[in-house]
Amino acid sequence: MGHFVLLLLWSMFSIIAGNDYDPNSIPHINLQKLKNIIASGNEEILVFFYGDFNECGECKKLMPKYHEAVEYLNKLEDGKVVSYKMAIKFPEYGVNTLPQMMLFLKDTPFLYDGRDDESVWEADDILDWVEEAKQTPLxxxxxxxxxxxxxxxxxxxxxxxxxxxxxxxxxxxxxxxxxxxxxxxxxxxxxxxxxxxxxxxxxxxxxxxxxxxxxxxxxxxxxxxxxxxxxxxxxxxxxxxxxxxxxxxxxxxxxxVPKEHHEAHSQIDEAVKLLRSMLEEYTQYHTIHAGLLIILMAATMCIVFFLIKKFTKKKIL
Known part of the structure; x- marks a missing residue:
């Protein structure tokens, strides 16, 4: 209810004020600083990625909506979520088209999925998205x-x-x-x-x-x-x-869905692969007598049998 009242009051104020916004009220951030913040994993930040207004009409149209949403967010979150603007793409995290908006909750990024629908860029839509993201950790x-x-x-x-x-x-x-x-x-x-x-x-x-x-x-x-x-x-x-x-x-x-791959199975696979590799390497440089070959094969089977028995015993227990 308080959320709705706040939105209503701000909407009335925006109409009276002509829906203007201060372009300097939200700071810009450079690429290196953004990467450093993400790497630290300690902050919650919201970033609006945009391009040249002369080339990106949607960027120009959505910028005031972003500013409006940030005004609410600062009040509701008491400054816990810090907002920025960035005038370039960020392909490292999938921002290949503009405009885009991304929320970083420490080191977990959320990409806003309303880029192609201006109707979901209203302040309450963005606020709801931020609040739901904070309750849905990956x-x-x-x-x-x-x-x-x-x-x-x-x-x-x-x-x-x-x-x-x-x-x-x-x-x-x-x-x-x-x-x-x-x-x-x-x-x-x-x-x-x-x-x-x-x-x-x-x-x-x-x-x-x-x-x-x-x-x-x-x-x-x-x-x-x-x-x-x-x-x-x-x-x-x-x-x-x-x-x-x-x-x-x-x-x-x-x-x-494949059956669960138990650790014992992995041990058996690795043992067989190792012994097979050793045998192949040995045969490249030495002539193996039939008796020696039988001994090596018997040793391999004994190890595999031991591991199977060990796994079966653990499973029964």
Missing amino acids: QELTDETFEHLTQSSTGATTGDWIILFADRSRPECLKPYLPTISNIGLNLRRRKNAAFIDINSNPVTYSRFNTVLQTNCAAVLFFHRTELYKIPMNNFSTNSILKFVLEDYTYTEHVE
Whole structure:
């Protein structure tokens, strides 16, 4: 109610004042400072990316609306969210067209999905988006938490999941997609779950889904019950992903969610690969007698049998 009253009073004031705004009331920020703030992971900032008014009519039209929204935001958030303007694109985080608006909640970016619809650039729309984003943090999954949280192999009792698999060590694989995935979680709040997982530091989960991912950079998978869909990465946007997970997936081929890849399985795979590699390397430089070959093969089978027995015993316990 207080939110509505504040908006009403400000609207009346804007009409009386001729809807003018002070272009210097919101500071500009340069690229390096913005990167430093994001890297620190300590601040909440809102940034309006725009271009030359002579070349970008939408930028000129939406700038007053951004200023109006920031006026409200400063009052409601008591300055906790700091607002800026930036007169260039920011492709590192997927800002390739102008105008755009992005919210950084510490190190999590949210991309506003109303760029093509002027009607949702009203102050109350932007304020609602900021408040909802603050209540919808993007979850990060790991090898240890993936199955526990998603329940993907048992029918997704925790609901459907849209998950970005990306290599955090390669910024081009994570940063351009993260703002959109965050915004997907916001749009589908209380209906579906959005998350991301670093494939570089979570090899067990990456190995489990690699046949579907077929990439070492970035891919998005949609988990619907025990069905698994790969979301197209072309035309990567909030609207296209929403359309896929709410409608288009019903016309798309899927695979069954792969069974959970236990640590013991990984140990067995690694042991077999290592012994096979050693055997191949040895045969390149030495003539192996039949007896020695049999001993090596027997040793390999014993190690594999031991690991299987160890895994089975843990599973029973």
